[in-house]
Amino acid sequence: MCGIVGILGRGPVAEQLVDSLRRLEYRGYDSAGIATLEGACLARRRAEGKLRNLAGRLQAEPLIGQVGIGHTRWATHGRPTENNAHPHATERVAVVHNGIIENFRELREKLKKNGAVFETETDTEAVLHLVDGYLAAGIDPVEAVRATLSQLRGAFALGFIFAADDDILICARNGPPLAIGYGDGEMYLGSDAIALGPLTDTISYLEDGDWAVLTHDGATVYDHHNAVVQREVVKQSASASLVDKANYRHFMAKEIHEQPEVVGHTLARYVDMATERVSLPVDLPFDFREIKRVSIIACGTANYAGYIGKYWLERLGRLAVEIDIASEFRYREAPLGKGDLAIFISQSGETADTLAALRYAKQHGLHTLSIVNVTTSTIARESETMLQTLAGPEIGVASTKAFTCQLMVLATLAIAAGKVRGELSEEDEARLVHDLIEVPRLMSEALATEPQIDRLAREIAKSRDVLYLGRGTSYPLALEGALKLKEISYIHAEGYAAGELKHGPIALIDENMPVVVIAPYDRVFEKTVSNMQEVAARGGNIILMTDAKGAAEAAVEPLETIIMPDMAATFAALIYAVPVQLLAYHTAVVMGTDVDQPRNLAKSVTVE
Numbered sequence: 263m264c265g266i267v268g269i270l271g272r273g274p275v276a277e278q279l280v281d282s283l284r285r286l287e288y289r290g291y292d293s294a295g296i297a298t299l300e301g302a303c304l305a306r307r308r309a310e311g312k313l314r315n316l317a318g319r320l321q322a323e324p325l326i327g328q329v330g331i332g333h334t335r336w337a338t339h340g341r342p343t344e345n346n347a348h349p350h351a352t353e354r355v356a357v358v359h360n361g362i363i364e365n366f367r368e369l370r371e372k373l374k375k376n377g378a379v380f381e382t383e384t385d386t387e388a389v390l391h392l393v394d395g396y397l398a399a400g401i402d403p404v405e406a407v408r409a410t411l412s413q414l415r416g417a418f419a420l421g422f423i424f425a426a427d428d429d430i431l432i433c434a435r436n437g438p439p440l441a442i443g444y445g446d447g448e449m450y451l452g453s454d455a456i457a458l459g460p461l462t463d464t465i466s467y468l469e470d471g472d473w474a475v476l477t478h479d480g481a482t483v484y485d486h487h488n489a490v491v492q493r494e495v496v497k498q499s500a501s502a503s504l505v506d507k508a509n510y511r512h513f514m515a516k517e518i519h520e521q522p523e524v525v526g527h528t529l530a531r532y533v534d535m536a537t538e539r540v541s542l543p544v545d546l547p548f549d550f551r552e553i554k555r556v557s558i559i560a561c562g563t564a565n566y567a568g569y570i571g572k573y574w575l576e577r578l579g580r581l582a583v584e585i586d587i588a589s590e591f592r593y594r595e596a597p598l599g600k601g602d603l604a605i606f607i608s609q610s611g612e613t614a615d616t617l618a619a620l621r622y623a624k625q626h627g628l629h630t631l632s633i634v635n636v637t638t639s640t641i642a643r644e645s646e647t648m649l650q651t652l653a654g655p656e657i658g659v660a661s662t663k664a665f666t667c668q669l670m671v672l673a674t675l676a677i678a679a680g681k682v683r684g685e686l687s688e689e690d691e692a693r694l695v696h697d698l699i700e701v702p703r704l705m706s707e708a709l710a711t712e713p714q715i716d717r718l719a720r721e722i723a724k725s726r727d728v729l730y731l732g733r734g735t736s737y738p739l740a741l742e743g744a745l746k747l748k749e750i751s752y753i754h755a756e757g758y759a760a761g762e763l764k765h766g767p768i769a770l771i772d773e774n775m776p777v778v779v780i781a782p783y784d785r786v787f788e789k790t791v792s793n794m795q796e797v798a799a800r801g802g803n804i805i806l807m808t809d810a811k812g813a814a815e816a817a818v819e820p821l822e823t824i825i826m827p828d829m830a831a832t833f834a835a836l837i838y839a840v841p842v843q844l845l846a847y848h849t850a851v852v853m854g855t856d857v858d859q860p861r862n863l864a865k866s867v868t869v870e
């Protein structure tokens with residue numbers, strides 16, 4: 263992953279580089295660093311850990327150069343030490359890199375034989391020595407980079423500055439995104455437009471295989487055949503100010519609480535509230551009646567949203583739906599039907615596995631539809647159809663509001679499919695849309711359980727393991743609950759289909775194992791009650807998330823019952839997501855972890 267920035271400025275750039283890196287910390291926060299050109303020398307400041315450590319280092323030892331590059335790292339090759347932190351530099355060149363150089367071992371061996379001395383454990387250092395070798399042989403920076411790029415395999419976004427030239431910054435993209443920003447006699451480089459928000463709103467995006475030479479006056483872009491190309495320059499208003507936490511302690515808390523509003527905005531984009539009809543914002547370039555099979559492909563939380571979408575598309579649209587983890591889909595070599603539909607779900611729109619799966623599906627002649635939050639992202643741009651979630655910027659690494667907005671888009675898509683395929687009547691459509699219109703209000707009611715969940719979290723925080731159970735759409739939600747708890751509290755958790763309990767996991771149940779049961783009063787409720795009894799009989803502590811009717815009929819003594827508002831059962835997952843998220847959040851707060859930036863994770867996963 264990692265985030266990269268670069269500035270060809272007219273005044274000292276260190277502070278601006280750090281400010282831009284702050285906006286990229288969602289891409290990784292294992293270490294950070296900048297390099298600037300101080301006269302004719304490249305100088306670096308790097309620090310292990312969060313960006314504030316680098317800022318502290320710069321206060322003690324400032325840099326005043328007017329040309330610079332910066333990096334925030336999510337470690338892939340080499341531990342997250344200061345020595346492995348980017349930029350990497352020789353006397354002649356400094357480089358920042360996002361991605362993985364797959365042939366770095368082979369390059370490293372070759373370079374070592376030619377006398378290069380490697381100082382880090384990173385794959386990036388091979389790129390550094392390749393360029394440096396050409397420069398040492400008297401080749402100019404542009405030719406040195408051109409020759410280097412032709413030898414690299416893998417995914418990379420790269421930025422270079424050079425000791426011998428204060429009017430040049432070179433960048434290259436193969437995989438991870440890269441944006442070029444245009445200023446007044448200044449030029450900028452960033453992993454995304456958000457990084458450049460305070461600097462400029464005039465942006466162009468490199469396409470895959472492009473590389474570019476920036477000078478103070480502009481950019482020359484080359485494609486992968488080294489032919490000069492024009493890339494569209496657009497005005498983009500990525501807000502100059504960083505999104506703030508308002509009065510919340512963490513972004514995650516703010517984002518959980520924003521859900522009634524942003525889910526409502528998303529709904530308003532996809533339905534006509536007055537007529538209670540689905541009204542998609544784009545014309546679909548395929549006919550749902552001709553689709554034989556839908557594949558839903560995503561990673562992590564987005565995958566669980568897709569899993570819930572599968573239940574809806576099957577039930578309401580009577581469509582055959584497969585759900586796939588993006589990293590498996592591409593390599594499984596499953597037979598794909600030309601003209602069928604593949605749906606990709608991604609908050610960031612940059613997840614490398616999902617992007618690779620999208621490209622694979624396109625190659626195999628599938629219609630591609632993406633549900634994304636960042637509309638300027640690569641997945642958004644490369645999909646045949648893009649449906650936007652209107653969650654707004656999601657900063658907390660653990661996805662919350664993007665998840666429920668993804669669910670909202672999937673729900674409307676399932677209704678649209680059912681309607682077109684003649685499976686739903688106009689009355690069915692109106693009833694279902696009506697149910698969705700209720701969701702924001704019901705979510706606000708669900709948020710009112712927070713004080714109770716806060717108290718409960720103190721108990722959960724004492725546990726070593728937690729089990730989540732559910733049936734129907736509550737099963738993928740159980741998977742999501744377990745993921746959420748694991749990633750931010752570091753407590754081990756598993757999600758299971760409630761009916762699967764007796765096939766293995768029941769062996770884990772004892773008085774120390776809290777079991778969170780997600781069970782709205784629906785057509786499978788009674789079955790779930792039987793599973794709860796199996797848990798209770800073995801001394802397990804049940805935390806039951808249900809509605810008033812479910813609480814009355816549960817026939818077990820839960821440790822705690824969290825009562826959700828009454829609602830139509832079909833879309834209950836949208837509401838039950840709220841207590842699931844709150845439980846993970848408050849447990850993490852009790853555990854004292856870094857809720858918004860949990861260890862080892864990053865918000866945007868741009869490596870496979």
Ligand code: F6R
Pocket residue numbers: 561562563564565607608609610611612613616659660661662745746749865866867
């Ligand atoms: C978990 C989480 C991750 C992401 C996954 C996909 O809270 O946020 O599991 O859902 O990395 O990311 P996107 O949606 O950006 O493709």
